[in-house]
Amino acid sequence: MEPLTFNVDEIEDSGDLFEADLSRAFIDGALRGDPPTEFYAGGAAHLRAKVTKLGRKVLFQTRFTVPFEGQCKRCLKKVRVDEPIDLTLTFVPGEVRGEPGGPAKNPGAAETAASFDPETVDEEPYSGKVIDLSGPLREQILLAIPPSPVCDEACKGLCPLCGKDLNQGDCGCERTAIDPRWAALKDMKVQKKEK
Ligand SMILES: [Zn+2]
Numbered sequence: 282m283e284p285l286t287f288n289v290d291e292i293e294d295s296g297d298l299f300e301a302d303l304s305r306a307f308i309d310g311a312l313r314g315d316p317p318t319e320f321y322a323g324g325a326a327h328l329r330a331k332v333t334k335l336g337r338k339v340l341f342q343t344r345f346t347v348p349f350e351g352q353c354k355r356c357l358k359k360v361r362v363d364e365p366i367d368l369t370l371t372f373v374p375g376e377v378r379g380e381p382g383g384p385a386k387n388p389g390a391a392e393t394a395a396s397f398d399p400e401t402v403d404e405e406p407y408s409g410k411v412i413d414l415s416g417p418l419r420e421q422i423l424l425a426i427p428p429s430p431v432c433d434e435a436c437k438g439l440c441p442l443c444g445k446d447l448n449q450g451d452c453g454c455e456r457t458a459i460d461p462r463w464a465a466l467k468d469m470k471v472q473k474k475e476k
């Protein structure tokens with residue numbers, strides 16, 4: 282996989298194009314973290330971004346599609362969902378937040394500043410000359426996670442009794458829905474018996 286980094290000094294003053302493949306393993310790395318999401322990578326993604334230098338600040342703009350693979354919430358069949366990611370980030374020179382292994386530098390204060398100043402919401406600090414996109418990209422992949430999918434709006438799901446996929450035909454099970462009020466009465470009777 283190509284490195285998800287670029288050197289600030291190598292960006293043309295007129296702006297540059299940055300391209301990289303986000304491998305299936307990279308996307309899975311974001312989705313199967315701790316805690317894991319209900320999705321897996323549905324494949325690789327291709328990233329094409331416009332990079333513009335504003336002094337030492339770097340504006341990074343991209344729009345790409347991430348393929349997610351989940352399960353139909355009714356019949357558990359695999360479902361692929363492509364989600365677009367529209368991303369504009371401004372990288373600013375400074376302390377990199379949350380460096381792994383680094384000492385926690387007053388995290389409470391940093392959080393307050395980041396969440397209450399709208400100007401800095403999309404700002405990402407970088408140190409040195411190299412900008413590493415992997416952290417912000419992992420974050421964006423997690424933000425793009427779609428709601429639990431269905432394979433088809435008309436999906437009939439699985440029989441709760443025998444587990445048959447009802448899209449393939451009926452199984453013949455007696456699936457009379459019990460009115461929840463009657464179900465509550467049934468429970469009360471059972472409790473009385475136990476006394
Ligand atoms: Zn389904």
Ligand SMILES: [Zn+2]
Nearest residue numbers: 440443452454
């Ligand atoms: Zn059945």
